[in-house]
Amino acid sequence: MHCQREKFNLDPEITYLNCSYMSPQMKQLEAIGIDVMKRQGKPYTYSINDFFEPVAQLKKAFADLIETETPDRIAIVPSVSYGLANVANNLHLKEGEEILVADEQFPSNIYAWQRVADEAKAKVKIVPPPTAQKDRGKIWNEAILTAITDQTKMVAIGHVHWKDGTLFDLKAIREKTNKHGALLVIDGTQSVGALPFSVKEIYPDALICGGYKWLMGPYSLGVAYYGPYFDNGIPIEENWLNRLNSEDFTGLVDYQPLYRPLANRYSVGEQSNFILTPLLLAAIQQLNTWGVDQIQAYCQQITTAAIAEMRDMDLFIEADNHRSAHLFGVTLNDKINPDLLKNALETAKILVSFRGNAMRIGPNVYNDEADLAKLLDCLKKSIKKG
Numbered sequence: 001m002h003c004q005r006e007k008f009n010l011d012p013e014i015t016y017l018n019c020s021y022m023s024p025q026m027k028q029l030e031a032i033g034i035d036v037m038k039r040q041g042k043p044y045t046y047s048i049n050d051f052f053e054p055v056a057q058l059k060k061a062f063a064d065l066i067e068t069e070t071p072d073r074i075a076i077v078p079s080v081s082y083g084l085a086n087v088a089n090n091l092h093l094k095e096g097e098e099i100l101v102a103d104e105q106f107p108s109n110i111y112a113w114q115r116v117a118d119e120a121k122a123k124v125k126i127v128p129p130p131t132a133q134k135d136r137g138k139i140w141n142e143a144i145l146t147a148i149t150d151q152t153k154m155v156a157i158g159h160v161h162w163k164d165g166t167l168f169d170l171k172a173i174r175e176k177t178n179k180h181g182a183l184l185v186i187d188g189t190q191s192v193g194a195l196p197f198s199v200k201e202i203y204p205d206a207l208i209c210g211g212y213k214w215l216m217g218p219y220s221l222g223v224a225y226y227g228p229y230f231d232n233g234i235p236i237e238e239n240w241l242n243r244l245n246s247e248d249f250t251g252l253v254d255y256q257p258l259y260r261p262l263a264n265r266y267s268v269g270e271q272s273n274f275i276l277t278p279l280l281l282a283a284i285q286q287l288n289t290w291g292v293d294q295i296q297a298y299c300q301q302i303t304t305a306a307i308a309e310m311r312d313m314d315l316f317i318e319a320d321n322h323r324s325a326h327l328f329g330v331t332l333n334d335k336i337n338p339d340l341l342k343n344a345l346e347t348a349k350i351l352v353s354f355r356g357n358a359m360r361i362g363p364n365v366y367n368d369e370a371d372l373a374k375l376l377d378c379l380k381k382s383i384k385k386g
């Protein structure tokens, strides 16, 4: 793969290394967006098919991306919290049971569990990373595996940590959860689209993805996979589109007790979303064309040299086999003046995120090695004198 910057509208002076915050929109999505907005002025052009077909295509594209042959296992969600609320609604936690999470997870992937745990007198068990940097990712993963016991009802975790890209060994976690009869629910928001994920390999019970980061779609539309555990569950809302035969607009008040198959019951009301659906669909189709493995390999290729130099500066970056290439943290040390660094980044128009004492770098296909070299230059300029 080569740099895809020409497919995006980023201003030439901007170095955008922050896809973990929000993806820039591809030019082709902008064009589609204008068309779909114009169409809103002519509602008579929408047919019944428009309520169903684009959504079906979106489910198929996402099913291909995560390697499942069953698009009916995909639901349309407006946010990660919505997708996780459907999980929380069907957990049936008992007193003393545990929901296992990694330390400092994204809040949407904590609050949902705190409420159901409180209600059931169950517990949210947090597994912290080790304090030492040596073998941090390895030791953290081992601690997570050790913490899974017969008490564990569910492990709710990302494929990577949203703050620094630490990789969680989902395959090993799945094996251990299976042994103890626990669910595995994954927040794929910071990985799916840039880091290969296969349902056929991990068999998650649920995988929830916000659409506006690595899926390169618009804000407020996401996708969620629900496995067999959820097939007969109760959705958090009841909407007519999720019921069987809702395509037959003439029979809508012959109220239908049955849902459409598998995960369809978990889709949000007004899921047909005529504006956002075509945008997320086009974005995921482009990801499928590029190939997620190629995207990950490209991110690795453009970051390798800069990361080696950052390590030479005694900056901590997780070991390569325990972090992703598309999202990684650079922990600042006391040789770096953080104010100088922030000024240098601002002057050079480089965008990254700061999370605690770490800088979060989120490159993607519109970046190249020169972008990372500019970032490195800012770090060098920020070394304290004397």
Ligand SMILES: Cc1ncc(COP(=O)(O)O)c(C=O)c1O
Pocket: 020, 078, 079, 080, 081, 082, 106, 108, 109, 158, 162, 187, 189, 190, 210
């Ligand atoms: C890991 C992770 N999950 C979820 C979200 C977004 O959650 P929600 O859709 O509930 O706003 C983010 C946003 O930064 C995130 O980083």
